[in-house]
Amino acid sequence: MPQSRLPPEPAADLVAPLGRERQLAGIARAVENVQNGRAQFILIEGESGFGKTALLRAAARSVEDWPLRAAVADENETELPYGVLNQFLAGLDEPENLGSILGGGVAPDVSPMVAGAALLDLIDSSEGATCVTIDDAQWMDAQSAEALWFAGRRSFRDRLLVVITARPEETAFLERVRHLVADGERGIHLLVGGLSVDHVAELVRRRTGLPTPRRLATRLHAASDGNALHVQAILAQAASGADPLESLERVLTGTPPAAPGFRAITRETLRQLNPSARAILEVVAVLNSSATLTDIAAVASQFGGHDLTTADFDEALATGLITLSDNDEAVRMPHQRVRAVIVGDLSLQSTRSLHAAAGQVIGGHRGLAHRVHAAQGPDEELAVELDHAASLASGSHEVERAFRYARWAASLSRRPDDKERRTVDAGVYALAARRIGLLGPAVPDFENLRAGPERDVLLGNAALARADRISARQHLLAAASADVAATVRAQSMRASAAETLAQLALLEEDFDDSLRFAASALGAVKALDSLGLVSGFAALDIREMENNALCWGVLASWQRDGLADSLERLEELIAEAGRTGHRPEHSILFLTRGFIRRQQGRLSDAITDLETGIGLADLGRPELAPYGRIELAVTSFRKGEWDDAATAAAAAASLADDIQNPWLRATAHAVAAVVPAARGDAVAVDAWIAAAESGPEQTRTPAVERLARLARVLLARAAGDRDTVISLTAEALDTDPRNAQVEREWWAELLEEARTPAQAAHPSDPLAILSNREREVAHLAAQGLTNREVAQKLFVSVKGVEYHMGNVLAKLGINSRGGIRVLLDGRRAQPVPARRHTRESP
Secondary structure, eight states: OOOSSOOOOOOHHHHTTTTOHHHHHHHHHHHHHHHTTOOEEEEEEOOTTSSHHHHHHHHHHHTTTSOEEEEEOOGGGTTSTTHHHHHHHHTOSOGGGSHHHHTTSOOTTSOHHHHHHHHHHHHHHSSSOEEEEEESGGGOOHHHHHHHHHHHHTOTTSOEEEEEEEOSOOOHHHHHHHHHTTTSSSEEEEEOOOOOHHHHHHHHHHHHSSOOOHHHHHHHHHHHTTOHHHHHHHHHHHTTSSSHHHHHHHHHHSOOOOOHHHHHHHHHHHHTSOHHHHHHHHHHHHHOSOEEHHHHHHHHHHHHOOOOOHHHHHHHHHTSSSEEOTTSSEEEOOOHHHHHHHHHHSOHHHHHHHHHHHHHHOOHHHHHHHHHHHOOSOOHHHHHHHHHHHHHHHHTTOHHHHHHHHHHHHHTOSSHHHHHHHHHHHHHHHHHTTOGGGGGGGHHHHHTSOSSHHHHHHHHHHHHHTTOHHHHHHHHHHHHTOOOOSOHHHHHHHHHHHHHHHHHHHHTTOHHHHHHHHHHHHHHHHHHHHTTOSSOSTTOOHHHHHHHHHHHHHHHHHHHHSOOTTHHHHHHHHHHHHHHOOOGGGHHHHHHHHHHHHHTTOHHHHHHHHHHHHHHHHHHOTTTHHHHHHHHHHHHHHTTOHHHHHHHHHHHHHHHHHHTOHHHHHHHHHHTTHHHHHTTOHHHHHHHHHHHTSSOGGGOOHHHHHHHHHHHHHHHHHTTOHHHHHHHHHHHHHHSOTTOSSOHHHHHHHHHHHHSOOOOOOTTOTTTTSOHHHHHHHHHHHTTOOHHHHHHHHTOOHHHHHHHHHHHHHHHTOSSHHHHHHHHHHHHHSOOOOOOOOOOOO
């Protein structure tokens, strides 16, 4: 089951150092220098929210047995004399030892040089090393800065560590510190930028306990610029949803919240602009895409009567919050977090007015979206227009746009029946394209539908996208067994439910149920055929559902009995596709036959089918593209083409992330571990298997477990760990079905190899000079096997065989594999020495 709520927010200093290995290493070097008697300054600079304070705390924790003097500068206290220095003094354990200058706090009329000298005496009198930290030093008062600089600059041989964080601003103190640490002798200058996409994904995983699809992590990275504090702010908003990742999707679709510090800086920048320049930023933020100067001026004129001038654009551009395109004809807002602040500060009425103005100026999809956001209530005319646009987008395979248009149309509907129909249409557009990950944000709308197969099919598929198989099965069973009238809509949804159940049962290797549901789906398709239809309800294609149901039945029958009752029909459909022209809906036919041909050992034929199926899937069945590449990876590996297998597996993992299918994602990551395992790359294997097993427990299907076991067997084999190979392969043979993802013959070969001890070379053996692997290659080549056949026998790549064969020929001093056979035949032709007869014990 997916986690229902975000766990408590972790402390910022525990999460922000993600991806800061270089900075942490620099801190460690500075600490070592202090321990060797050299005072060090660490200057940590970066924008608000990027983790400067977290690094400061990490530095302090690394010397937690040292006395710590800490202060935090405040922008409201920059004019308070000795405000920062007095923070240090207030925290001392023995204030009575401070003397007349420092005792009770430094008086405002004390010279900074005098205060600095007293501070230097205090540092000199301390036993051991001391750590001083100053956070947000850009706001430090001038007197404290002068005194601290005087003391710190002269404490070269004291065991003193000064850690300073600051925004990249120009102050006299910071400029001095930058020059001080420039050569690396007196300290180190650490610049802190945004987190990478991978680190953002890891931050989300730590916060939610769930693996993050790369597509979602990329969107979050774009919205936050990798700002750790901003990522935390967005995740805090996502905590309001039942499913954290679904909620995060919704937050990123709207206007994500900005990090508090950044919000204050952006607001201050806006406050200083003239009204027209500010209007430019507001228009660009609401347009949320690159816009021409002409469009911006027209929208600003419609919105607030602004007559923009070149000077207004120059002032707005000078803020750095917007930028010009390369040809200086368009403006864009490069950072989503800037947009979040500006849009968040606009009133609802102002936002709608801006959208209305944009809708009058801009056409196409963007104009339609602005008109929707400007609507203040039901608008049937616009809803009808969106209906038509959704249908066109679906026909052009623009699934996300079709889904969005249909939901917008539903929200603008006047009549409840129209609202319900359009809500169902939105879900069907996603189902037809097998993009069930899109359904999550619309679950509340689906829950408000009337009871019936439509509601159950949509909620069931949404549950599948969350890897909640129990809830999915309950809803889909209700839809598949509903007593429905003979209407296109009801029968189409019933067929869809049965076909999905057949696939789900196959995934769980419940082959009997898969066959039963496949037959039910085919029966529903037959009922639709009796209505004289060429397509089902809305975007659902009944021919595609028929192909899918037939293929799930074929695969279930094959894996249960090694027989394919409908294989003849599969061949007929493939032949028919050849006559009429291959289309995306035929991809499932080729992928199914490719799977069976691999199981039959027809590896070349299997690869041909799989590559054909993948090519068709890439054109219009994206949910099948990862499945096809998983099969291609297994088949290529079995054939000894390791590089091709690795490429297919990596592509499968990337595509599975994109289409948000948790089961395909787990299987794709598991198969990606196979080639690294065979090559002995334990680090890569651990990473891929960890990714495969990091999702909800229900995503760990038998296929995932089997592939992970195969990778562990291959890794043990590469390391020469025969005991592990024997244990895991014997377990596989005991538990795996006859025709599983990795067939029994494969496991049997691995087990036999592991149980056969390596034969030591006899001194008179002409191949004694060769390694064990080279001797294996040589013996098989002498039998007339090609390099590809040798690779299949030895479970290695063809390139590996070619490499070993080159060594064999060089070591034996021969020019061809025929010479190996001559050498071996010569040894066999030697006379056998006469055996000496001795008396044996009874």
